[in-house]
Amino acid sequence: MKAKFTGHDTFPLRYGWLFKAVNHLNSNGNFSSSDEESIRHSIVELGVGKNMVKAIQYWAESSGIIESDRKNNKTFHNVTKNKGHFLFGDNGKDPYLELHGSIWLLHFWLNFNDEHLTAYRYFFNYSNVQYFEKSKLIDDCYEDAKRLVKSEVGNITTIKKDMDCFLNMYSKKVKSTAKKIDEDHFTSPLAELNLLQDNGRSFYVSNLTERPELPIEVFIYALLEFFKVETTESKVSTVDFDSLLTKPCSPGRIFRLSEAGLGQKLDEAQQHTKKEISWVDSLGLRQVNISESVKNNTFKYLNDYYGKSNV
Template sequence: MKFSPKQTAFGRHETFALRYGWLSKGFHHLSRSASSLDKDDATVKLGVGKNMVLSIKYWLKACQLVDVSNQPTELGRLIFDEDDGLDPYLEDEATIWLIHWLIATNPSQATSWFWFFNKYHKPVFTSLELTTALGDWVRDVMVDGKRPSAGTLKNDAQLIHRMYCQSVISNRMPLEEVLDSPLSLLRLVSQAGGKEFQSRLAARPGLPIRIFGFAVLSLMKERKIKTIPLDDLMYSRAEFPAPGPVFRLTENDLITKLEQLVMKYPKALEIRETAGIHQLYLLQSTAPEKLLQDHYEKSQEGVVV
C-alpha cells in the first residue's frame, strides 16, 4: 500500500483493460494450480489469446487476489473461492468498488493507477496531458531507479481512462473494443467532450458503506495506527493512498460516509475533535475483512447497505 520508487510496475497489462470474467476464471484456475496459466493449454481453457492470458495473470496480481508467486491471497480466497467465496463470480457491484480500491492502493504492481487516483488532481484532462503528467511524476520520484519508456507510460495513461470510461459505441468499432471494463460502472472517469476526460470529486451514493469502511480500516492497519486525522482520509499523505481521492469523494461525502460507518459500528469507531483536529478513533480491534463479510451477508439478505 505504501509507495516505494524501488518497487514499481508499468505496462505489464499487455494493453488490455481488465474485463468481466477474467478475475473469476483466472483465480479459479490458479487456485487449482499456481502454474495453470503458464501451460500451453491455458489459452484453450480460458478462451482467450496468449497475450490476454498474460494480462489476466497481471490483473490478478494488480487486484491483490494472488501474490507474486501466483498463489491466492487470503483476500482473494475470501472473495473468489469457488466454494466459499463471498462473490466468486463478480455479481455484486460492491466487489467492483473493492477491486478498484485494491488496484489504486497497489503501487508495486499498478504504479500508474496509484499515481492517478492518489496524486493526480486535475479534474479535466486530455490523454496527452495525462501522459505528460505521469512522465513528470515518474522523473520526480524515480531519480535513481530505472524508468519506464515514454511508450510504456503512454500505454498506461491511455489504459487508465479507457478502463474507467464507458464506451461510445460506433458501428465501425470491432466488438473487442466496446467490451467495457467492469470498472466503468463506477463512473470515476468519463468523457467530457472532444478529446477531454474528467474525473471529478463527487458524492458516491453507490459506494457501499462497508466497502468504504474496509478501505479506511485497511489504511489504518497498514499504517499501524488506531487514530487518524480525517484529512489523512481525504488527502493522500506522504507515500500512502487515501479513500478520498481513490473513490473521488467530496469532503462532505467523505464525512457523511464516516458518520454512517460510525453509526453501524459504534463500539469500534468514533469521531472526536482533539485540539481542533477531527480524528477517527479505532476503539477496539476490528479486522477490515469483517466489514466485507458483513456487507455480503446483508446483501444476501436483501438489505440495502
C-alpha cells in the same frame, strides 16, 4: 516504489478474468512465460490468446487475487486467502462480480499499493486534476514518476499505452453523434463505478463527490486497511481527517471523495459501527478514532456486506 507501466499488453481488465485466474490455479494450472507447455495449457484452459493470458495474470497479480512464489528457479502462483479465495474461490462471496460493492472492493485492491506505480495508481493516488486532457495527464505522470520511483521510469510512449489502458478501463465512452453509451466499453467492471467520464476529443472528467453508491462496509474496510498502514510503528488509535482525504492510498483519494463526501461516510461509519469508529470536527480539530476491537478485524465489515446482500 518501482515503475510498472507494462504487463497487461494494453488489455483492460474484463468481466470473468479474475474468476478464470483463480479457477485456473485451483485446477493445478499455472502462469508461466517461459514454460511452453504451461503456456499452451493456460491458453486452452482460459480460452484466450497468449497475450490475453499475460493480461489475466497481470490483473490478477495487480489486484492481489494471486501472488507469485519462486522455488528452484521457477515461478509459481497461488490464490491469496484474503482476496482471491475470499471473493472468487469455491465458496467465494461474489465470484461473478454481481454486487456493486465487489467492484468497489476490487478498485480499492488495485489502487491500495505503494510498491509499484502504474497509470491508474498515479491518477487515483497522486494526481489532483478533476478535468483534464489525456496528453497533459500523460506528461504529468511522466514527470511525477521520475520523482516518485526509484527505478527507471521508461519512455513516455510506455506510459501513454498504460494511460490509454487505464482510461479505457474506467470510462464509458459516449458516441459524439448518437450521444449514447458505446456498448463496447462495458467489458470492464470498473467502468460501472462511474469514476471517470469521457467527454470526447481526449477530454475527461473525474469529480470529487459524495459517492452515496459506495457501500459503507467497503468504505470501513478501506479505512481500516489504510489505518493499519498509517499506524504500523505506533500504538495510536486516531488518524487525521486530512490524511484520510488526501494521502496516497487513502479512502478519500482512491474513492474520489470530496471533503463533504468523506465527512458523510464517516458519519455513516460511526452509526454503522455503533461508534467503534467515531470522529470529531470542532475548533479546527478533525480526527477519526478507531477502537481496539475493530483495528484488526477489517474483514468483519465485508462479511457483514456479503451476509446481508442478495445476488
